[in-house]
Amino acid sequence: MRPIIGITARSQTVPSAGNDILGYLVTHTYTDSVLRGGGTPVLLPPVEPLHIDGILDRFDGILLTGGGDIAPERYGAERDEAVRMICHERDSFELSLVRAAYERKMPTMAICRGNQVVNVAFGGTLIQDLPSHSGAPDHDISGEGAYLPHSIVVVEEGSRLASIIGAGLHRINSIHHQAAEEIGEGLRVVASAPDGTVEALEHEDTDWDLLSVQWHPEYLGVHGDGDSDDLFAAFIESAAKYAANS
Numbered sequence: 001m002r003p004i005i006g007i008t009a010r011s012q013t014v015p016s017a018g019n020d021i022l023g024y025l026v027t028h029t030y031t032d033s034v035l036r037g038g039g040t041p042v043l044l045p046p047v048e049p050l051h052i053d054g055i056l057d058r059f060d061g062i063l064l065t066g067g068g069d070i071a072p073e074r075y076g077a078e079r080d081e082a083v084r085m086i087c088h089e090r091d092s093f094e095l096s097l098v099r100a101a102y103e104r105k106m107p108t109m110a111i112c113r114g115n116q117v118v119n120v121a122f123g124g125t126l127i128q129d130l131p132s133h134s135g136a137p138d139h140d141i142s143g144e145g146a147y148l149p150h151s152i153v154v155v156e157e158g159s160r161l162a163s164i165i166g167a168g169l170h171r172i173n174s175i176h177h178q179a180a181e182e183i184g185e186g187l188r189v190v191a192s193a194p195d196g197t198v199e200a201l202e203h204e205d206t207d208w209d210l211l212s213v214q215w216h217p218e219y220l221g222v223h224g225d226g227d228s229d230d231l232f233a234a235f236i237e238s239a240a241k242y243a244a245n246s
Helices: 028-037 049-056 088-104 113-121 143-147 160-165 217-223 226-245
Strands: 004-008 010-014 021-025 040-044 061-064 108-111 151-155 168-172 187-192 198-203 210-213
Touching: 004 028, 004 088, 004 226, 010 088, 028 040, 028 217, 028 226, 049 088, 061 088, 061 113, 061 226, 088 108, 088 113, 108 113, 108 226, 113 198, 113 210, 151 160, 151 198, 160 187, 160 198, 160 210, 160 226, 210 226, 217 226
Parallel strands: 004 040, 004 061, 061 108, 108 210
Antiparallel strands: 010 021, 151 168, 151 187, 187 198, 198 210
């Protein structure tokens, strides 16, 4: 049986039979990547944190997707004017979801905003706007460039990430204006850009299969990027083992 993967969804106003109404969205790049990796994707909209345990009882893995910025109050910072697309409901849900997944040692994959959620969930902070705060340009490529490997990261030897795609230089895409700054408790940086920007995190607890990257393998996978497919395959394999042992 294919493992069931909960994919966090973002809110968006959509047309309805009456007026426009709030809906929840996951792009096909995420669901397609999970399907190619051997999993069954299920959309997971924000709910009250008290319902999370009941939700996780029904899943074998969690995929945290990209989206708007986390409210800086969540990590004790004043809001920069560059911060955009905050959703307090989503922040509350996803931060609690990560902590609950860790407690269960449920396989977790985190992408872009998801990588930042992981860091904040464990007490870390964020650079609120890379160009204005650290002078790091070229991390926010959009349009057709989102599907192409236009940036570089260096993956640390000995990391779980390296065991999947190899240590050293890798070509990735970069679609973000924020990044991890102070690293959360128990986390370590396992990939960085040449300018020092944090590009991947892992947890020191090796019983928790966490794949947390700042780039977007779900976009790269559209054109058959091998590293991206390998990341999703490793995540789904971990979810299948989790399901077998549950």
